[in-house]
Amino acid sequence: MLTRETSDRTLPTLITLLVVGILLVTFDVRTSGGGMVGVLRTGTQTIVAPMQKVASYVVNPVADMVQSLAEVAILRQENLKLREELAEALAELIAVQDEQARLGLLEQIYELESAGGDLGRTVANVIGRPDRVSLIIDKGASDGIAKGQPVLDTNGFVVGSVHTVTQGSATIVPMIAGQDGVAVVVGEQVGILMPQVATDEMRLEILDSRAPILAGERVETSAASVNFPAGLPVGQILVDAAPTVDTLTTTVQPYSNLDTLRLVVVLAWPPDPITAATGADAPEQTTTTTTTTTTTTSEDDG
């Protein structure tokens, strides 16, 4: 048998720690993750992120290998499918390049200037997953990442948004776990996409709906969204649905697959610092967003 110190102080210690824990939760809820809690998070992530980067460099190949062994049959099928898609994409690319060349020529002829509407993009590696519903990436404020910026996967599908930023890392909260809904558009109907418990499918609610929605229809971010630029692909409708009175509810399967994410793309959005300043986030993030736009745009230009 083991010999240990016995103590009667465990219950008072437990109660004290539980009270402290509940106070912390309440404090976090009241400050919405900002203030002292935000500083604490940023500080901890700044310390731990370098260790995670090193660990991720070592363990990512191991994780990939284990995952690949478990899914070898699925990967073979997926590989074949991807080859077909690649061939189609290459054909489309050639057509687009041809059109771009024609466009460039026409712009030159009519002396038109580019609208410059492209958003800055920062590619980042996923170096950690602190829990089942968030990701840590290896790019932070020093790379132009700011809180609230949209995050896409390498196919351009919406993943989520930036939750916390340190100098060298950032935490991403996927839309399937976010507390806020995403304003989306299906055809011409605008609705809100909300996460659901215990599934990666999302619930779409369209108020003031006038037409039915069919399975397979594409869901994109809406111009009404304050967190995402319009027109980004989000997912597809899973079940046919018709409006009841004037409300329509159905389920959506997001395109992005969190389990296989290794790389993400962070958009420098909103591109206009004035828009960022009027956003829902704290005022101090305005400065960071300004830096983001400048940095990333100049990288793209170069």
Place this chain on the structure above:
Amino acid sequence: MRLRTGFAVFGMVIVAVVVQTTLINQLQFVTPDLVMLVVILLSLTRVRPEAVLGVAFVSGLLLDLLGSSLLGLRAIVFTVVAYAAIRTRERAEIGRVGVALWVGFLTFGGIVVLALVGTLFGQETLLGSDVVSHMFLVPIANTILAAATAGLFVRLVDRDATALRFT
């Protein structure tokens, strides 16, 4: 808790947190909760129970700070799990299988409490999309890991080669 033991425990917690947040959470099938495992196994050592509760709280807080969930959620859950472990540890001393099953049950309880506390504070999506499989696979993985490492862990922390040896 002596300084040397304190450093050993701190090191183990940090390693567990880093491995958990980089390697383990990227896997879909083999998914132990290393930090919870360390917290539970710590109650089998000669570290004072109050210190075990403190370590559990800090470990949970560390995970909360690294993640996007509310600060304090995992701290509360890990503290409750550590308390349950301290109160029931005598039952684990019947052998290797006993220790492993005890760890498995406590891990299961911890995940259930996390789901409940998360729901209570509006964090229903805390456990991700595969809650049910997560609720069973994590305890099973922790059970297997505990069977393999519990004795070594206790001997390392207590620096006692005879600790937790089952015949």
